Amino acid sequence: xxxxxxxxxxxxxxxxxxxxxxxxxxxxxxxxxxxxxxxxxxxxxxxxxxxxxxxxxxxxxxxxxxxxxxxxxxxxxxxxxxxxxxxxxxxxxxxxxxxxxxxxxxxxxxxxxxxxxxxxxxxxxxxxxxxxxxxxxxxxxxxxxxxxxxxxxxxxxxxxxxxxxxxxxxxxxxxxxxxxxxxxxxxxxxxxxxxxxxxxxxxxxxxxxxxxxxxxxxxxxxxxxxxxxxxxxxxxxxxxxxxxxxxxxxxxxxxxxxxxxxxxxxxxxxxxxxxxxxxxxxxxx
Numbered sequence: 230x231x232x233x234x235x236x237x238x239x240x241x242x243x244x245x246x247x248x249x250x251x252x253x254x255x256x257x258x259x260x261x262x263x264x265x266x267x268x269x270x271x272x273x274x275x276x277x278x279x280x281x282x283x284x285x286x287x288x289x290x291x292x293x294x295x296x297x298x299x300x301x302x303x304x305x306x307x308x309x310x311x312x313x314x315x316x317x318x319x320x321x322x323x324x325x326x327x328x329x330x331x332x333x334x335x336x337x338x339x340x341x342x343x344x345x346x347x348x349x350x351x352x353x354x355x356x357x358x359x360x361x362x363x364x365x366x367x368x369x370x371x372x373x374x375x376x377x378x379x380x381x382x383x384x385x386x387x388x389x390x391x392x393x394x395x396x397x398x399x400x401x402x403x404x405x406x407x408x409x410x411x412x413x414x415x416x417x418x419x420x421x422x423x424x425x426x427x428x429x430x431x432x433x434x435x436x437x438x439x440x441x442x443x444x445x446x447x448x449x450x451x452x453x454x455x456x457x458x459x460x461x462x463x464x465x466x467x468x469x470x471x472x473x474x475x476x477x478x479x480x481x482x483x484x485x486x487x488x489x490x491x492x493x494x495x496x497x498x499x500x501x502x503x504x505x506x507x508x509x510x511x512x513x514x
Contacts, residue, residue, distance in 0.1 A: 231271035231319070232346070236339035237263040237514060238324055238399060239331030239371055240476045240483055241379075242435075243442035245420035250382070254366075255412055258422040259379040260389060260442075261370050264397050266511040268323050268332060270299070270339045272347050275317035278303055282320045289326035289405070298337040298364055305360050306341055310350050318343075325507050327405035329477030334367035341372060376513075378424060390428035392513055395435060396492035400464060400499060401481040401507040402456045411478035414449035432487040436471035439485075443474075450479035457482065460506070467495035 241259045248256035268284070280294040280303075294300050299320055307314035318340065324332040338361065345352070361368040366383030378387045423442050429435035451458045457480050464473035464484035469491025473484040486492040489512065496510035 231273045232343070233269050233271045234339040234343045235265070235267050236270055236324075236332070236335035236371075237265065237267040237374060238481075239263055239335055239367060240397070240399075240513075241329075241444060242474070243423065243439055244444045244446060244477065245423055245442065246415065246445040247419055247422055249419075254382045256381060257379060257383065258420070258424070260376070260425065261379050262376045262392060262395075262513045263374055264399065264511045265514050266324070266397075266399060266509045268336055268339070269321040270336060270343055271319045272316045272340075272343045274347065275315055278307075278314040279317045280320065281318070282322055284321040284323050286322040286324060286326055290320075290322060298333045298368075299340045302337040302340040302360075302364055302368075303344060305364065306344055306352070306357075309352060309356050309360060310348065312348065314344075316344060316347060325401045325403075325405070325481065327407065328401050328481040329406065329408075329475065329479045330399065330481045331367045331371055331477065334365050335371040335374075337361075337364050337368050338371035338374065380422075390425070392435060393429055393431045395432045395513045396486040396489045397483050397511055397513060398464065398467070398470075398486065398492050398496045398499070399476075399481055399483050399507075399509045399511075400460050402454075402460050402503075403505045403507065404454055404456070404480050406450060406454060406479045408478040411446050411449050411453065414452055415446060416449070417445075420445055432485060433471055436485055439472055439474070444476075446478050447475045450475060454480055456480075463499065463503075464495075467491075467498070470495065
């Protein structure tokens with residue numbers, strides 16, 4: 230029987246752009262967390278590698294499956310293990326594509342974990358980390374899949390303090406944004422690293438600490454897609470919302486809540502009022 234793996238949504242609780250390398254890539258400082266909302270991936274033994282994509286956002290990944298990060302992760306891992314990529318992979322795409330919550334990167338990380346389990350393999354950690362970094366800047370932190378400090382261009386991942394119980398509502402207004410385009414549109418001075426000096430004791434304390442930080446890509450994303458500003462305003466106005474913020478380069482935004490009931494009620498209300506928006510409620514893991 231296939232075993233299912235969650236590819237959780239990645240949230241940048243704050244994201245500071247602190248530099249730019251000579252090759253054009255930006256250096257980041259970010260606190261990353263994961264939600265119990267995500268894609269589902271399953272694998273079973275098969276004569277050869279195959280990938281089937283289904284779910285509400287499968288159409289966004291139509292095309293050559295060999296260009297998908299899941300396929301590239303599977304074939305890359307098999308090559309490093311010196312074995313055939315003999316697995317049938319099914320991806321249920323529940324997260325919007327190109328939406329700032331690391332969907333593709335989390336899918337790739339889940340693929341690596343699922344195939345290591347299927348093949349009962351234990352690769353060299355450095356080799357696995359190298360493969361993750363080759364697949365994409367967000368894949369290393371998605372491979373960790375726990376609250377982490379993110380540095381460099383994404384390749385530096387360090388454990389962060391465990392967060393308190395926090396509930397979350399994610400909203401995407403139904404559009405995809407190119408990360409490269411958003412970075413090009415960013416204006417203004419660089420920020421400083423701003424790691425939390427102490428672990429927050431509860432959801433309200435976390436929101437208070439985040440309020441002194443920001444996502445440096447928000448203004449650029451709003452300039453390209455003004456509806457993001459509307460999403461943020463609607464989330465912040467939700468009863469019980471502690472703070473609203475855009476994740477990554479957008480367009481998905483989130484609000485943090487102390488209580489699951491408040492998060493669920495806010496999600497229900499937003500779904501009813503904005504038929505074209507993707508809305509999901511859950512909790513940080």
